[in-house]
Amino acid sequence: xxxxxxxxxxxxxxxxxxxxxxxxxxxxxxxxxxxxxxxxxxxxxxxxxxxxxxxxxxxxxxxxxxxxxxxxxxxxxxxxxxxxxxxxxxxxxxxxxxxxxxxxxxxxxxxxxxxxxxxxxxxxxxxxxxxxxxxxxxxxxxxxxxxxxxxxxxxxxxxxxxxxxxxxxxxxxxxxxxxxxxxxxxxxxxxxxxxxxxxxxxxxxxxxxxxxxxxxxxxxxxxxxxxxxx
Numbered sequence: 001x002x003x004x005x006x007x008x009x010x011x012x013x014x015x016x017x018x019x020x021x022x023x024x025x026x027x028x029x030x031x032x033x034x035x036x037x038x039x040x041x042x043x044x045x046x047x048x049x050x051x052x053x054x055x056x057x058x059x060x061x062x063x064x065x066x067x068x069x070x071x072x073x074x075x076x077x078x079x080x081x082x083x084x085x086x087x088x089x090x091x092x093x094x095x096x097x098x099x100x101x102x103x104x105x106x107x108x109x110x111x112x113x114x115x116x117x118x119x120x121x122x123x124x125x126x127x128x129x130x131x132x133x134x135x136x137x138x139x140x141x142x143x144x145x146x147x148x149x150x151x152x153x154x155x156x157x158x159x160x161x162x163x164x165x166x167x168x169x170x171x172x173x174x175x176x177x178x179x180x181x182x183x184x185x186x187x188x189x190x191x192x193x194x195x196x197x198x199x200x201x202x203x204x205x206x207x208x209x210x211x212x213x214x215x216x217x218x219x220x221x222x223x224x225x226x227x228x229x230x
Contacts, residue, residue: 025186027112032187038100040192046092047199053085054203061208083142086135093132100125114183116176123169130162 060078063070103109104121113121137156191200 024112027108028183028186031109031113032189035103036189036192038096038103040194041099042096043192043195043199046089046096047202049085049088049092051199051202053082053089054205056081056085057205058203058208061205083139086139090132090135090139093128093135097125097129097132100128114181114187116172116179117187120169120172120176123165123172127162127165127169130158130165133158134162 056078060075060082063075063078067075100121104118104125110118134156137158
């Protein structure tokens with residue numbers, strides 16, 4: 001009689017453990033799928049205007065280096081595309097940052113995701129915020145909201161923040177890739193289909209123009225999402 005109760009209790013305990021484990025694995029997988037979908041939206045909506053305005057900036061920079069190759073009207077066109085593209089990028093980045101913030105602040109994400117995924121997501125979000133703020137800084141210059149005399153003496157705070165969290169993100173990315181964690185089997189997914197070479201490869205504009213120390217670079221590389229690339 002007592003033995004039968006013990007056996008029933010053990011069976012009940014095992015069932016409870018299996019249900020909890022099953023729920024945990026289900027949530028781990030569903031979070032990975034949802035995170036992958038959010039990153040795909042970045043590839044489809046945020047990166048295209050980012051790539052477009054950076055390419056326009058590179059053309060504008062080439063005009064400064066080789067003015068004989070272009071007509072003045074072309075240079076104005078490059079500049080106009082740069083400014084309008086930057087405005088479009090900021091709008092899309094704002095929307096994406098809001099979506100991503102809601103996702104990484106959810107109770108199930110906070111409770112279930114491994115620590116290195118959560119930490120990387122925080123670094124990544126702050127990094128993209130720095131990209132957005134740096135682009136806004138450049139727009140403020142174009143809109144004459146920032147005095148030109150300040151440009152030679154101040155390294156923009158958004159760029160400092162962007163560089164800081166970019167370094168932290170990549171360092172943690174490398175560290176996380178070496179962690180042996182069985183949960184990676186359920187939480188790892190391939191790069192989304194919507195993320196292609198065309199919308200993942202972001203042109204590097206750093207140092208394209210150097211006007212006496214004027215900070216002219218714009219957001220450089222956009223790394224893969226840790227969930228998508230792990």
